[in-house]
Amino acid sequence: MAAIVLTITSGKGGVGKTTATANLALALADMGRKVVCIDSDIGLRNLDVVMGLENRIVYDLVDVVEGRCKLKQSMIHDKRMQELYLIPAAQTRDKSAVSPQEMIKLCDELRPEFDWILIDSPAGIERGFQNAIAPADQVLVITNPDVSAVRDADRIIGLIDSQQKGPAKLVINRVNPSMVKRGEMLDVDDILDLLAVKLIGIVPEDEHVVISTNRGQPVVLESKSKAGQAFRNIAHRLNGEEVPFLSLDEKEDIFKRLFGRK
Amino acid sequence: MADWFMRMSGRARSAKLAKDRLKLVLIHDRTNLTPEILELLKVELLEVISRHVAIDTQAVKIKITHDGREQRLVADIPLLSVGQRTDQ
Numbered sequence: 001m002a003a004i005v006l007t008i009t010s011g012k013g014g015v016g017k018t019t020a021t022a023n024l025a026l027a028l029a030d031m032g033r034k035v036v037c038i039d040s041d042i043g044l045r046n047l048d049v050v051m052g053l054e055n056r057i058v059y060d061l062v063d064v065v066e067g068r069c070k071l072k073q074s075m076i077h078d079k080r081m082q083e084l085y086l087i088p089a090a091q092t093r094d095k096s097a098v099s100p101q102e103m104i105k106l107c108d109e110l111r112p113e114f115d116w117i118l119i120d121s122p123a124g125i126e127r128g129f130q131n132a133i134a135p136a137d138q139v140l141v142i143t144n145p146d147v148s149a150v151r152d153a154d155r156i157i158g159l160i161d162s163q164q165k166g167p168a169k170l171v172i173n174r175v176n177p178s179m180v181k182r183g184e185m186l187d188v189d190d191i192l193d194l195l196a197v198k199l200i201g202i203v204p205e206d207e208h209v210v211i212s213t214n215r216g217q218p219v220v221l222e223s224k225s226k227a228g229q230a231f232r233n234i235a236h237r238l239n240g241e242e243v244p245f246l247s248l249d250e251k252e253d254i255f256k257r258l259f260g261r262k
Numbered sequence: 263m264a265d266w267f268m269r270m271s272g273r274a275r276s277a278k279l280a281k282d283r284l285k286l287v288l289i290h291d292r293t294n295l296t297p298e299i300l301e302l303l304k305v306e307l308l309e310v311i312s313r314h315v316a317i318d319t320q321a322v323k324i325k326i327t328h329d330g331r332e333q334r335l336v337a338d339i340p341l342l343s344v345g346q347r348t349d350q
Contacts (some may be wrong), residue, residue: 146280147280147284147287150284151288151291154288154291154292157331158292158330158331163330167301178276181334182275183275183276183277183278184275184276184277185276185277186277186280186281186284187277190277190280190281193281194284194285194288195331196279196328196330196331197331256295
């Protein structure tokens, strides 16, 4: 086995990187793939809590890098899946505790054991981002349909290209189909036209995401959720399968049924 | 339906505004070229070219186009023919 290292990044914070990482990790593991995810947001760790594994942390990424524990000891097994592990970030250190070279070395150690290594990148374009991108074979850029998220996505896509890590693939998260239909939200074609990048997923705004995150149960585990379906579709596309994009109208129908909107 | 709303309200939908604004912002972000610098560039470019050949300065068009993620500075500078020049 030789894992593919997939880094999930965005430039802007709060667009759904950690949610995407958790959901794609669970979806890939649910497809029978061996998956490990690494939270590289040192000082602001969150992937543990989004996955619902926060009470099981003993060692973290910095402990591994600084030799206080073995790599295997830092890996928390997510028992909902046969082969899903998390290496949490340290909470009491900062981004400079790990170097890009150390991230490459760590991933090289993990590669033979896994199909996928998912790295949750911190926001920003500094050290934390450099750490997350250094070992990447593929990069997903998450954006939202708003001006600041799209602008920052463009910046990060440029940086990914300049470091020969491209072409990045785009996930547009939190699309509100009814606002798009009213012409009050950038639509998928607008964003693709602006960013000139390949699309790999469209995730509709979905209250199930908040509810499932509250519970520490990523939304892909929720069979009825549209966002969960969208993340499962992305996982299949990562796996090399052709999956058509959900149409916005279809999503709006669901919205109408759920909320009785006209 | 959206078109109908658009016509009735007489106000551009905000998505269209967002896209137009982003187009300009991204050109600047990708190239570090502000509209002011572009204007300055145009003036200096015309100055240099006019030293060697007569040009129709009123009809000059300089803009940034993009093909995918590649930016391109495109200058369209009509030259005046000898006949037109003697007319001046």
